[in-house]
Amino acid sequence: MTERHDFPAGEVPLRILVLGAHPDDAEFLCAGTLIRLKQEHGWHVHIASMTPGDCGSMEHGPEQISRLRRAEGAKAAELIGGRYHCLEERDLLIVYGEPTLEKVTRLLRETRPTIVLTHSPSDYMLDHEITSTIVRGAVFGAPIPNFLRDKNVGAPLPQIPHLYYCDAIEGKDPLGRDIPPGFRIDVSGVIDTKAATLACHASQRDWPLKHHGIDHYVQALRDWSAKRGKEGGVAFAEGFRQHLGHSYPQDNLLGSLLGIV
Numbered sequence: 001m002t003e004r005h006d007f008p009a010g011e012v013p014l015r016i017l018v019l020g021a022h023p024d025d026a027e028f029l030c031a032g033t034l035i036r037l038k039q040e041h042g043w044h045v046h047i048a049s050m051t052p053g054d055c056g057s058m059e060h061g062p063e064q065i066s067r068l069r070r071a072e073g074a075k076a077a078e079l080i081g082g083r084y085h086c087l088e089e090r091d092l093l094i095v096y097g098e099p100t101l102e103k104v105t106r107l108l109r110e111t112r113p114t115i116v117l118t119h120s121p122s123d124y125m126l127d128h129e130i131t132s133t134i135v136r137g138a139v140f141g142a143p144i145p146n147f148l149r150d151k152n153v154g155a156p157l158p159q160i161p162h163l164y165y166c167d168a169i170e171g172k173d174p175l176g177r178d179i180p181p182g183f184r185i186d187v188s189g190v191i192d193t194k195a196a197t198l199a200c201h202a203s204q205r206d207w208p209l210k211h212h213g214i215d216h217y218v219q220a221l222r223d224w225s226a227k228r229g230k231e232g233g234v235a236f237a238e239g240f241r242q243h244l245g246h247s248y249p250q251d252n253l254l255g256s257l258l259g260i261v
């Protein structure tokens with residue numbers, strides 16, 4: 001059991017943090033929502049990845065592709081007026097444990113978000129699932145003063161942030177079962193900017209073709225957003241589920257700010 005510490009009236013911080021496994025995950029899954037929060041409500045946007053995407057290349061070695069991808073992540077975040085952070089874990093080696101909880105807790109306490117977005121707990125690869133679990137744990141621990149007390153991870157948050165899971169890739173779990181979103185955010189008006197953030201990841205535009213047989217990196221984003229949009233009766237949308245476990249915020253702050261479809 002933890003005690004809730006509500007923000008004082010009129011002092012609600014306007015910050016969102018999305019923490020994905022790899023540098024382009026946020027752009028694919030939730031950039032439209034980030035852009036709308038920035039444009040319509042003036043929120044500060046922080047985009048973080050657990051790794052610099054060091055396995056995401058057939059041509060470049062890990063250090064070279066990491067350098068390229070950190071720069072691409074920074075450029076994409078800059079495009080929407082946000083800031084990019086890399087937690088410097090390594091692809092396919094993300095583990096739940098004290099070192100990763102420490103990094104994520106430090107980031108949470110530095111950026112002090114009201115809303116946190118991460119991957120679906122069930123997703124196509126383990127980096128996504130374990131990132132989701134780490135973020136869930138760190139979000140719970142970030143307001144607890146004794147959590148990692150000796151690790152110099154910053155001042156405890158005033159409360160657990162609102163936690164949301166983005167869609168799994170292709171909206172399905174590892175056994176191929178559909179994972180329907182809890183709600184959708186209309187991103188029709190910002191789809192071109194969303195696509196432009198993904199296009200910043202130039203090193204990745206030919207990589208999915210070689211490894212997964214998926215062509216048209218940016219088209220895949222439009223197709224997926226159009227599928228979620230059609231379900232909600234709009235042109236393009238992004239799907240989310242809210243973590244509603246005991247002691248996490250229960251009100252749908254994201255939905256009430258942007259409306260749901």
Ligand SMILES: [Zn+2]
Binds near residue numbers: 021022025128
């Ligand atoms: Zn990923």
